[in-house]
Amino acid sequence: MSARRWLPLIAACIGTFLLLTYATITTIAVPAIAVGLDGSTGAMSWVVDAYTLALAALLVGMGALGDAWGRKRLYICGLVVFLVATAVCAIAPDVTVLVVARGAQGIAGAAMFATLLPLLGDAYSGRDRHVAFAAWGAVAGLAAGIGNVAGGLLTQSFDWRAVFYFGIPVAAVALAMAVFCFADSERGDGNIDWAGIVLFTLAAVAAVLGVTWGGDIGWASSSTVLAFLIAIGALTAFVSWQRRGSSPMLDPALFRSLKFDGVLVAAFGYYLAAYGPLVVLSLWLQNGLELSASAAALVLSIQPLAFVFVSALCGSRLQRVDLRLSLGFGTVLCGIGCVAMLYVLAEPVWPALIAALIAGLILTGVGSAMVSPVLPGAAMSDAPAERAGTASATANSSRQFGLAVGIALCGSLFAGPDEFALLWPLVFCAGVGMLTGLVSILLFSRSSTPATVQPIAERAHT
DSSP states (O other), X not given: OOGGGGHHHXXXXXXXXXXXXXXXXXXXXXXXHHHHHTOOHHHHHHHHHHHHHHHHHHHHHHHHHHHHHOHHHHHHHHHHHHHHHHHHHHHOSSHHHHHHHHHHHHXXXXXXXXXXXXXXXXXXXXXXXXXXHHHHHHHHHHHHHHHHHHHHHHHHHSOXXXXXXXXXXXHHHHHHHHHHHSOOOOOOOSOOOHHHHHHHHHHHHHHHHHHHHHHHHOTTSHHHHHHHHHHHHHHHHHHHHHHHOSSOSSOHHHHTOHHHHHHHHHHHHHHHHHHTTHHHHHHIIIIISOOXXXXXXXXXXXXXXXXXXXXXXXXXGGGGSOHIIIIIIHHHHHHXXXXXXXXXXXXXXXXXXXXXXXXXXXXXXXXXXXXXTTHHHHHHTXXXXXXXXXXXXXXXXXXXXXXXXXXXXXXXXXXXXXXXXXXXXXXXXXXXXXXXXXXXXXXXXXOSSOSSOOOHHHHTTO
16 A cells, blocks of 8 residues: 555544644643633633533534535535634633634534544545554544643643644644545435434533533532533433434434444543543642643653553554453553552552552553544444444544543542542542443443444445
């Protein structure tokens, strides 16, 4: 295979790295942004949450639009909006403009994220597709871990605006490569389930808001309760509509596949357990241990380093491994990593403390490296080719919702900078990681289809 043939993969990886890095890159920069723009604590939380909310809520709807309108077209539109929104973030004169621009980044990121996997699926087949999906998954997992690190280093070395200036040339390169490297994908029949898109988006937005507000202002507050009631109502209406509609956005048959259900459970659990605690870990390192932003970023960099090592060593081989091992045990391992970090509370002295953090970050990095390269192919392997975008977007939406829940609940459970501050966030993440990993193993075991990744193109010929 010529080097030119890998250009679509490189283009996809650059776009993926960009949009997922910006899910977490502002976390360590938030204190500096608050000082620079004189923002309140509540406003600062939306600098992070506006992006996460839009990305998680709109992914599935964007996947359906990409299947109907053409994936390359929607991806390029998303990149253009992302580039403009990032430039606005970099020059934002106040917090309001910054939050609105972050929301626009999230909307654009959803359009990009929902279309990237199907575009890769169109570009490659057979063994090359295994390699492409493994590389894409490795970059996706690495980006989530490296966002905090990059944000800390850029803020410490320059200022908070550098966090956004950094993304402008990357987005420009990604846009140029997308125009020339991706082939125009076939469009669907043009039937778009607008009612389904609206209902699902409303349910997702309300659910993410409920989790976010629950962590910020309390789970019994009227705003939190109202958000969850709207989410339940919209989700109930969505399920009813999908069962009755002639062209449903989400084919109910997908969820009758225990294998697909297992993929969704693992996607939610591993992302929550591996990346949900990073925000409170960053706060604890800076406020509790009084490390600088760059020093805290270097400590957290252990996780992406472990991820890169395992992905480079085993990424493509994991495509041929039983999903019970790659997705199931990988998710369990992320939970075990959180258990290892609990040793910080037992021995809060420097040698033992650092050893516990290193062990936990390595284990969560290894666990996520087992899941992330396999997740794309597993999500699409049981879906019809014309629904591949929606299937992959659903899995990625589950992953992003896991991150949103993890960040919100860890923030709510975080007790402050004292030595026991990490107890309940780590207990929560450990429990979710191990439980969802075991549930996914059970679902894969009971699935009527093989618990392996079988790309669409290959499945069509078997």
